[in-house]
Amino acid sequence: MSDFDPPVTTVRDVVARALAEDLGVLGDLTSVAVIPESAVGGGWFVARRPGVLAGTLAATEVFVQLDARVALQWHFADGDELDAGALIGRIDGPLRSVLAGERSALNLLGHCSGVATLTRAFARAAGARTRIRDTRKTLPGLRALEKAAVRAGGGANHRECLSDAVLIKDNHLAFAPLGTAVELARARWPGRVIEVECDSLEQVAEAKMAGPDLVLLDNMSPDLVRESIAVLGGVAPVEVSGRVELATVPDYVAAGADYIAVGALTHSAPVFDIGLDLELPRKA
Amino acid sequence: MSDFDPPVTTVRDVVARALAEDLGVLGDLTSVAVIPESAVGGGWFVARRPGVLAGTLAATEVFVQLDARVALQWHFADGDELDAGALIGRIDGPLRSVLAGERSALNLLGHCSGVATLTRAFARAAGARTRIRDTRKTLPGLRALEKAAVRAGGGANHRECLSDAVLIKDNHLAFAPLGTAVELARARWPGRVIEVECDSLEQVAEAKMAGPDLVLLDNMSPDLVRESIAVLGGVAPVEVSGRVELATVPDYVAAGADYIAVGALTHSAPVFDIGLDLELPRKA
């Protein structure tokens, strides 16, 4: 298990689905028709632009499931920064198998690296003191891979799901005042992190009294964040959320945020463009 | 089965995975702690900005799987254009169940509608004569939902997988001249669509002789596309690919492309922002 790997059991399931989806009932029509079964070939996974690598475990698993004879050697690791043109990894093996897995591997690498690359940009903007965190706004079935990619990009993981931490939001506060809600949560789920979402200074003042483990300031301006942090007086670390963009990250950092939660890392990261350049004889 | 629905069996699997991922071992800690089991509530799925709706079948399935008592009524259908603020659908039911499914439903709606919205923009730029098509550059496990969303956006679907059509690319041409490759494919897979990728006028000339069902012009300028189409002389419809962007779509349309394949529809569509606004009593 390397530092930025998702659990191998999940990777196996994701890859099995990807391959089932792409091989269909008949397999790769084109290769079977045109390429001899005995043909072998090799080449490089190449970065088409600068970015951050993620998803190598999943890409490896594609070929493990397809054909054990395919050899794959990574020259970079998840989390590494890539220049445009970087030779990321070398693949060699039976050509039909290489081509049958090419698209699945590239889809996995491209999406994970896209998440890592966007995360790295946010993390850089945030600097050393403030951490960029992801959210539960992930693509169905891909959460483990995306959250690993966030870590590869230098971000940190927020809740993995509804089951690992308490996050009290406005919908919950319709049923109990903030202080009561925190108490109820502590009683029901002792020893777990309790985070409270606030969208006004009044709520922040309430939160201060309730003593949660984390305070989430939602949709506040940097100034209001600064003011809220002053109100809280250090009772808990402060997380900021609500469509923070790359350009506004420094303002929230300056305002004193400990964490900035960014849904876009996982729901809107454009693909990172990686290609597979094979070295094949060229027919006249 | 409405016009833009993915197969219901696939939707069931995708939703089951999404819920397993988000409910974890303990379920929704926060609701169980703070909201009474008997509480009911309702509200609206609301578009936060203008766009095109997709993914309602999957969002419905989230609540079918969670709690049959949740009622969900869509006021728009997949493919509909939404203004910012549009009330997309009404949900009512046991509040714990509504909240337990909220994020999964929004993740599905947001991603599918994001794909549909981006597709619509491309389709509009392409006009009536040229069709925008997707690619196999989809997110693992989500291909059926994404391809349905492309249709909802007004695009058309290219190959569903390696198994439903032949697409001869440069890697294949290392093993057989273009004409031979087409013949081999016709012999092995009679009665199937055979598409040939060309990246030079020489290849286009070869393709003309080979008589494929479709010619894919990859990474060509609009001028080169125009010239290629002239060379082909109507022997087959022409598809253009290679990082075509919204701004350059009209140039390729003007050059005479029948189809434009756009990977970004599925690999880089930003989320479409939809929220769930619940009507709950507000505690003092």
Added chain:
Amino acid sequence: MSDFDPPVTTVRDVVARALAEDLGVLGDLTSVAVIPESAVGGGWFVARRPGVLAGTLAATEVFVQLDARVALQWHFADGDELDAGALIGRIDGPLRSVLAGERSALNLLGHCSGVATLTRAFARAAGARTRIRDTRKTLPGLRALEKAAVRAGGGANHRECLSDAVLIKDNHLAFAPLGTAVELARARWPGRVIEVECDSLEQVAEAKMAGPDLVLLDNMSPDLVRESIAVLGGVAPVEVSGRVELATVPDYVAAGADYIAVGALTHSAPVFDIGLDLELPRKA
């Protein structure tokens, strides 16, 4: 659970796989293109020739999984004899859903009824005293449905798998004399059926001493079966196997066989031809 139903949980899995296989990534292209979403229609499942019905639970499940609005009413039950032209069941509902499930339902009905029909022919030839039994020579993934169809046809089920009864064959006898093998099996698996396969009178004599619960006479002529039964002297019921055909069944019955095991019931039953005749308006 009717008398000839396979376990409903297995039926669900088989049908889910059948539908996934047939709906693919995009669903039913033709219906979506040509038939309005609002169209409803109805018709009859019709027997094209005489036979025995089986598989109705699975066919029902096809439409349960596809669309709860489809109504299906069977006029015959599994095990019933059908004349050519018999109206087996009535289906009504949204036409796209009816057509999306048609082939899967017919494939299930046709195969199960094919197994039941062939079994009925053998059972008839065997008469009241001798029972026709199936084998483990079933199609992968379909054993529960096929074994239920055998019962619908009037046959009985042999072992469901390697795990429910002992069957000592020649390969086992290379490691222990027949008597020892029976003792070993009785000691390891007390309270289970122990059957011994014999292919010569010498082995039959050994079997008599060993006292198994069943004796399987493999590849013997009717005369040799008669002789073997005489040797056994009633120590255990006798099963006959080895490519017994319809024409030779009466000879084995006359020879005194209690059971006749017929692999062909499940591995070689031709489909029973059932069609779906829909009543639709005919366009000019």
Added chain:
Amino acid sequence: MSDFDPPVTTVRDVVARALAEDLGVLGDLTSVAVIPESAVGGGWFVARRPGVLAGTLAATEVFVQLDARVALQWHFADGDELDAGALIGRIDGPLRSVLAGERSALNLLGHCSGVATLTRAFARAAGARTRIRDTRKTLPGLRALEKAAVRAGGGANHRECLSDAVLIKDNHLAFAPLGTAVELARARWPGRVIEVECDSLEQVAEAKMAGPDLVLLDNMSPDLVRESIAVLGGVAPVEVSGRVELATVPDYVAAGADYIAVGALTHSAPVFDIGLDLELPRKA
């Protein structure tokens, strides 16, 4: 991936189900009772009659999943013609594992080879100019294996499922005239094969006007097929369907059919009889 292999991911699933079905809760009672854990043995998969081999990838996978120590060496490949008595493949390994997988492997080989053998007979009858094609009348869960076996037998694959090509039949024509139906399908699914089923010369004439990619003549006599082909005048290749039998294949070939679709290949192929002959010491 050899020429006639189904996708390896599907093979894995089919085999896992077959083994689960056959091993049950307790595994192979008989072997555990009678055969020592340390016993090794070997032998041959043997053809009991002449035919065409298919299913070797699946049979191999049986032992991969059961016990990596089992060695399996095929002396023939899928698609090869076998004489009665042919030694198809050699197996060696721990005897308990060999026996635990024997029946599953034989069931897979027997069914796939049965399909290939029947296909070869049809393909031979059809000669070089006309191709025999399969249908969607496959056994649930086994489509990929059966369609691969059809190719091994020398046939070609028709649609893999409802999702890869359009096939307009009489039920669809209740909602749109043939020409309109073709236009609707072209508009909805551009770049895909559109086939039209005709059962009268009137429909054939309509089809000629509509210009589909393929015309399917259903339940027509050879004479009517010949006449239809004349009417069509080469506008599209012609496929014939409707219970064509081995004996009538040449008539349809002579009538000019390009393809003949035969449901029996997959729904009614009798098993091809293959046995496993182990070389074991014989106890006195």
Added chain:
Amino acid sequence: MSDFDPPVTTVRDVVARALAEDLGVLGDLTSVAVIPESAVGGGWFVARRPGVLAGTLAATEVFVQLDARVALQWHFADGDELDAGALIGRIDGPLRSVLAGERSALNLLGHCSGVATLTRAFARAAGARTRIRDTRKTLPGLRALEKAAVRAGGGANHRECLSDAVLIKDNHLAFAPLGTAVELARARWPGRVIEVECDSLEQVAEAKMAGPDLVLLDNMSPDLVRESIAVLGGVAPVEVSGRVELATVPDYVAAGADYIAVGALTHSAPVFDIGLDLELPRKA
């Protein structure tokens, strides 16, 4: 979702496996042979001795999956204390279905209620100030149900898995001093609970400096626990683990433990004896 329900999606999977396991290939042989398909019957789930109920959602799901016509009405809820003889729930429906699900339902109820009953005993011994917590020592595949049962019994849930909180043990301390380990974990997983296991006063002193969120005192006597708590001086709540038994719980409570972790709740809880008493006519 009631207070002590596991996620419904997990319950569905567990029940599907339980039924598949118990229905096998042929279903319930006995009922099919002896009980008419039309027979209906009803009766009560009855507690055979005093205890705490859990598992009703899973028991309900058994019959949902088997037969929608079975009606099940619970007269007690998870977490309720039951006297011996208590009528827990009423079941009515087709008798074959009731009997087919009986054992699966009782196995689920019996195990979950066994866990809840044992937990209640510990919780009672611990009193109001100290919470009993479970561990990851759960039975494979049943964690969600067991952890829900612990809550029903009045206990609290510790980590759900390796992924939701940090727990630094002696094996980790071989690679970093305790303080460094806590810092590394905070840096890698900000905003998550960090618990440190100590088995000596020296480690406790180190833990005090490191400032974890929880301190776990493993295998300490009550006196040593008291001393450790004094050393910690309130820097973090204290959890006690290491084969604490019912009899020694009060000593650890008196020593000041905030939590007591008890593996036996899930790995050694004896079944709670529940029966299903059906009211059936008695044959003479």
Added chain:
Amino acid sequence: MSDFDPPVTTVRDVVARALAEDLGVLGDLTSVAVIPESAVGGGWFVARRPGVLAGTLAATEVFVQLDARVALQWHFADGDELDAGALIGRIDGPLRSVLAGERSALNLLGHCSGVATLTRAFARAAGARTRIRDTRKTLPGLRALEKAAVRAGGGANHRECLSDAVLIKDNHLAFAPLGTAVELARARWPGRVIEVECDSLEQVAEAKMAGPDLVLLDNMSPDLVRESIAVLGGVAPVEVSGRVELATVPDYVAAGADYIAVGALTHSAPVFDIGLDLELPRKA
């Protein structure tokens, strides 16, 4: 397949679920934070008290699925008796992987060995003539592993599920007299074991007339068992059930029982305490 192994395919599924459950979305937080990826380590699985080993195949599979580089060498086999302190098996490999699988492996070993240990105690009490048998009172999803553990402990397996043998109980007798019920079962399921449950001498007398393969005496005192056996006069072997405890086993043995069925073997076996002692450098 060793003598006490459950089917490897089931083991694979159980282990995959156990790992998915324990690795969650993010994997092992603690190891990733504190232990270098390159760290290797080794140690011993150690018995903490005397007992009987079971579950080694499943424990091995944990590390096969996690990391092929982990080496695991068992020094004892399933069924072996262990002294407290026995070094059961040696593990070596990448430390993160060893720790990631530790708890899952121990949970499997502990539960299976717990079942085997309890079974051994009963088997010993029963002596050579009477066999201890398990029941269907198993934990959902774990039946195959538990029944294998019962055999490792020296017990025998009763029915594997509802589908492999007939067991006529009082609920069935409401619909047919005992003799009729046996006849019905013989007719429907020829060649299968038919067991009849009796709870009075009257029923025993009826059973004698009916001639079942096994008679189950439920909830009878040893004296009544003796009397029943006298009544039966050897017509069938006799099984005793109904909360027989270790202390009362000898009385039932003395009364002449052939089998004693004990639900507690699988529903109430406490864990067998096994630990993993790793040899790691100790930091100052």
